[in-house]
Amino acid sequence: MKFLKQITPRMIIVMMILVQLFESLFLVCSSSRYVAIAYLFILNLIITFILLSQAKNYTLRRHDFIRKINDEAENSLNATLDNMPIGVIRFNEKTLEPEWFNPYIDMIYKGNDSVIKREDIKLILKKKLEDQYVTIGNQKYVVNVDEEKHLIYLIDATKEVAFRSDFNDSRAVIGAIYVDNYDDATDLISDSGRTVINNFIASFLEEFSDKYAFYLRRITSSRYFFFCDYRVLDQMIKDKFEVLKEFRTKSTEKEFPLTLSIGVSYGWEDFPNIGNVAMNNLELAQVRGGDQVVLRENSEQARPVYFGGNSEGRTQKSRTRARAISTALRTIISESEDVFIVGHRFTDMDALGAAIAMKVFANMTGKEAFVVYDEKQLLPDVARAIEKMNESADGFTHIVKLETARRLKKPNSLLIMVDHSKPTQTLDFDFYHSFEKLVIIDHHRRNDDFPEQPLLSYIESSASSASELTVEILQFHDNNRRKMSTIEASIALAGIEMDTKNFTKATTARTFEAAAYLRSRGADNDLIKVIMATDFEKYKIVNEIVINSEIVFPGIVLGMGKKDQKYDNITTAKAADTMVEMAGVTAAFALTLHPNGFISISARSRNGFNVQTLMEQMGGGGHFNNAATQIYEKTLSEVKADLIRFLEERIENEDNH
Numbered sequence: 001m002k003f004l005k006q007i008t009p010r011m012i013i014v015m016m017i018l019v020q021l022f023e024s025l026f027l028v029c030s031s032s033r034y035v036a037i038a039y040l041f042i043l044n045l046i047i048t049f050i051l052l053s054q055a056k057n058y059t060l061r062r063h064d065f066i067r068k069i070n071d072e073a074e075n076s077l078n079a080t081l082d083n084m085p086i087g088v089i090r091f092n093e094k095t096l097e098p099e100w101f102n103p104y105i106d107m108i109y110k111g112n113d114s115v116i117k118r119e120d121i122k123l124i125l126k127k128k129l130e131d132q133y134v135t136i137g138n139q140k141y142v143v144n145v146d147e148e149k150h151l152i153y154l155i156d157a158t159k160e161v162a163f164r165s166d167f168n169d170s171r172a173v174i175g176a177i178y179v180d181n182y183d184d185a186t187d188l189i190s191d192s193g194r195t196v197i198n199n200f201i202a203s204f205l206e207e208f209s210d211k212y213a214f215y216l217r218r219i220t221s222s223r224y225f226f227f228c229d230y231r232v233l234d235q236m237i238k239d240k241f242e243v244l245k246e247f248r249t250k251s252t253e254k255e256f257p258l259t260l261s262i263g264v265s266y267g268w269e270d271f272p273n274i275g276n277v278a279m280n281n282l283e284l285a286q287v288r289g290g291d292q293v294v295l296r297e298n299s300e301q302a303r304p305v306y307f308g309g310n311s312e313g314r315t316q317k318s319r320t321r322a323r324a325i326s327t328a329l330r331t332i333i334s335e336s337e338d339v340f341i342v343g344h345r346f347t348d349m350d351a352l353g354a355a356i357a358m359k360v361f362a363n364m365t366g367k368e369a370f371v372v373y374d375e376k377q378l379l380p381d382v383a384r385a386i387e388k389m390n391e392s393a394d395g396f397t398h399i400v401k402l403e404t405a406r407r408l409k410k411p412n413s414l415l416i417m418v419d420h421s422k423p424t425q426t427l428d429f430d431f432y433h434s435f436e437k438l439v440i441i442d443h444h445r446r447n448d449d450f451p452e453q454p455l456l457s458y459i460e461s462s463a464s465s466a467s468e469l470t471v472e473i474l475q476f477h478d479n480n481r482r483k484m485s486t487i488e489a490s491i492a493l494a495g496i497e498m499d500t501k502n503f504t505k506a507t508t509a510r511t512f513e514a515a516a517y518l519r520s521r522g523a524d525n526d527l528i529k530v531i532m533a534t535d536f537e538k539y540k541i542v543n544e545i546v547i548n549s550e551i552v553f554p555g556i557v558l559g560m561g562k563k564d565q566k567y568d569n570i571t572t573a574k575a576a577d578t579m580v581e582m583a584g585v586t587a588a589f590a591l592t593l594h595p596n597g598f599i600s601i602s603a604r605s606r607n608g609f610n611v612q613t614l615m616e617q618m619g620g621g622g623h624f625n626n627a628a629t630q631i632y633e634k635t636l637s638e639v640k641a642d643l644i645r646f647l648e649e650r651i652e653n654e655d656n657h
C-alpha cells in the first residue's frame with residue numbers, strides 16, 4: 001500500500017472529478033439500473049477507503065514532522081549548552097550533590113583532576129551569597145543561580161575583573177607628609193645641627209619615594225607632598241605603612257624626637273578635592289597624636305583608615321599655638337552674646353575643671369558664661385564640686401542645669417565643648433545641635449565623629465588633661481577684670497590631678513606650669529581631697545571587680561562586674577586603673593553593666609600597648625593608654641568574647657609583624 005501514501009490532495013481532487021464523470025457516464029449508458037448501482041457502491045467504497053487511509057497518512061506525517069523538528073531543536077540546544085562558554089550545573093536541592101553539568105564545566109574544572117563535587121557547589125553558592133566572583137584556576141567567574149530549577153550558571157568574567165582592577169589601580173593618589181615636632185627639634189639648635197636634621201629627613205623620604213617609585217615634592221623642610229597611582233598606594237597599605245616605624249626608629253637612633261604624620265587620599269578626576277581630603281587627613285593624623293597615617297578615599301561615604309599611632313603621641317604642643325588660640329578665642333567670645341560650656345556625658349572632674357577655666361576666660365573677655373550640667377548624669381565627685389561652688393561666696397555661680405541653659409540660650413550664644421569633640425559623646429545632643437557657633441577644646445585624639453564647622457578647634461592630644469589646656473590659654477589672657485577664685489582654681493587642679501593620676505602619668509613641664517598657676521590662684525589641696533574622696537562602699541565595689549579578674553593573655557587582665565549589678569563609669573574606670581598598676585600587667589580591661597543598659601569597658605595600658613585603637617574597633621575611643629567604650633544590645637559575656645577576639649587578632653598581628 002506504499003503507493004497510497006504518495007497520493008496528494010491535488011491527485012484526490014483530479015481523481016474525484018474523473019470518478020464523477022465516469023459515474024455519470026456509467027449511469028447514462030448502463031442497461032441495468034441495479035448493476036449500475038452495485039458498481040457505483042463498490043466504487044464509492046474504494047474511494048472512501050482511499051480517503052480514510054490518506055487522512056491517516058496525513059496525521060502520521062504531521063507527528064513525524066513535529067518529532068523531527070523537536071529532535072532538531074533539542075540537538076541544537078544541546079550543542080549550544082555543550083559549546084557556549086557558560087558552565088551549567090544542576091544540583092540536588094537537599095544534598096547539594098551535582099546531578100548534571102554541561103561539558104563546559106568539565107573544561108572549567110580541568111586540571112583539578114576530578115569532576116565537580118558537592119564542596120565546589122557549596123563554595124559557589126557561598127560566593128554568590130557574598131556577591132563575589134568564584135576563582136577556579138586562573139579564571140574568575142560570575143555566578144547566577146536559578147533557585148527554582150537548582151541550576152548554577154558560571155560565566156567567565158576574567159577579562160572584566162582584570163580590566164576593573166587595572167581601572168581601580170589607575171586612581172590618582174595625593175599624599176601630604178608632615179614631620180612631627182620639627183619646629184621644637186630645630187628651634188634652639190645651631191645651623192649645622194638643623195642641616196643634619198634636614199638632610200636626615202630629605203634622604204629618608206627620598207629613599208621612601210625610590211622604594212615605591214612615587215613622585216615626591218618638598219615644600220618646606222618639614223612638609224612634603226607625594227603623587228602616585230593606587231597600585232603604589234596599595235603596596236604601602238600591604239606593607240602597613242612600615243615607613244612610620246622605620247622613620248621613628250632611625251630618628252630615635254639619631255636622638256631626634258621626630259615622627260611622621262601622613263594624610264592620603266585617592267579617587268578619580270577631582271584632583272582639587274583629593275588634595276583637600278589629603279590635607280584634612282594630615283590634620284587628623286596630627287591631632288590624633290602624630291606618628292600615623294590617615295587614609296580616606298575622596299568620596300562622601302568613605303571612612304578614614306588609620307595606620308600606625310603605635311607610639312604614645314610624641315608631638316609636643318607649642319606655646320606659640322596656645323597663645324594664638326587664646327587670642328582667637330577672645331575674638332570669638334567678644335563677638336558672641338554669651339557663652340555656654342559643656343563637657344562630655346557623665347561629665348567628670350577634668351571636664352568640669354576645664355569648663356570652669358573657660359567660664360573664667362569668658363568673664364575676663366567681659367562676657368557672661370554658664371557651665372552646663374545634667375542632674376541625671378552627675379558623678380559623685382562632680383556633684384560635690386558643684387555643691388562647693390554653690391556654697392562659695394560668689395552668689396550665682398553660673399553652674400546651671402540643662403533645662404535652665406536651654407531657657408537662657410540666645411541665638412548668638414557660643415557653645416564651647418571641653419574634654420570631648422564627638423557630638424555623640426556630648427552632654428546633650430539636642431542642646432549641642434541648637435548652637436550655630438561652636439568652639440572645641442580637647443585633649444583626646446579626634447576621629448571622624450567631629451562637628452562639621454567649628455569656629456575654632458584646639459585639640460592637643462599631648463596635653464595631660466583638658467583642664468591643663470584651658471588653664472594654659474587662660475594664663476595668656478590673665479587680666480585684672482576677673483580673677484580665678486580659690487574654689488574654681490581647686491576644681492581645675494582636681495581635673496589635672498584626676499587625669500594625671502596625681503601627676504604620675506602624661507605630665508609635661510607644661511602640666512606643672514598650669515598646676516603652679518592654679519596654686520598661685522589659691523587652689524587648695526584639702527578642698528581637692530574632700531571633693532575627690534572615694535566613697536567607702538564604692539571602694540569595696542571597685543575591689544569586687546578587681547577580685548573577679550583573670551589573666552586572659554600574658555600581661556593582659558580582664559576584670560568583670562557581676563552580670564546583674566549596675567556600675568557607674570567611675571567605678572569601672574577605677575577598677576581598670578587599679579588592675580593596670582599591678583606588676584607584670586601591660587593592659588587591663590574592666591567590663592561592667594551600666595545603669596543606662598549598655599556594657600562599659602574601661603581600658604588602661606602601659607608599655608606601648610595601644611588601647612585606644614582597640615576601643616575604637618569596639619565603637620569607643622580615648623587615649624593611647626586610657627580608653628573606653630559603651631556597647632548596647634549585648635550581654636556582658638558577649639562583649640567579653642568580642643574583646644578576647646579583638647585581643648587575639650591584635651596579638652596575632654603583632655606576632656606576624
Ligand SMILES: Nc1ncnc2c1ncn2[C@@H]1O[C@H](COP(=O)(O)O[C@H]2[C@@H](O)[C@H](n3cnc4c(N)ncnc43)O[C@@H]2COP(=O)(O)O)[C@@H](O)[C@H]1O
Nearest residue numbers: 348350499569570573602603620621622623626627628629
Ligand atoms: N565612646 C567613646 N568614644 C571615645 N572616647 C571615649 C568613649 N568612651 C570613653 N571614652 C574616653 O575613654 C577614656 C577612658 O574613659 P573611662 O570612662 O574609662 O575613664 C574616664 C572616667 O570615667 C574616669 N574618671 C572620672 N572620674 C574619675 C575619678 N574620680 N577617679 C578615677 N577615674 C575617674 O577617668 C576617665 C576620664 O578621662 P578623660 O575623659 O580623658 O578626662 C576617656 O578619655 C574617655 O573620654
Ligand SMILES: [Mn+2]
Nearest residue numbers: 350419466499
Ligand atoms: Mn579629660
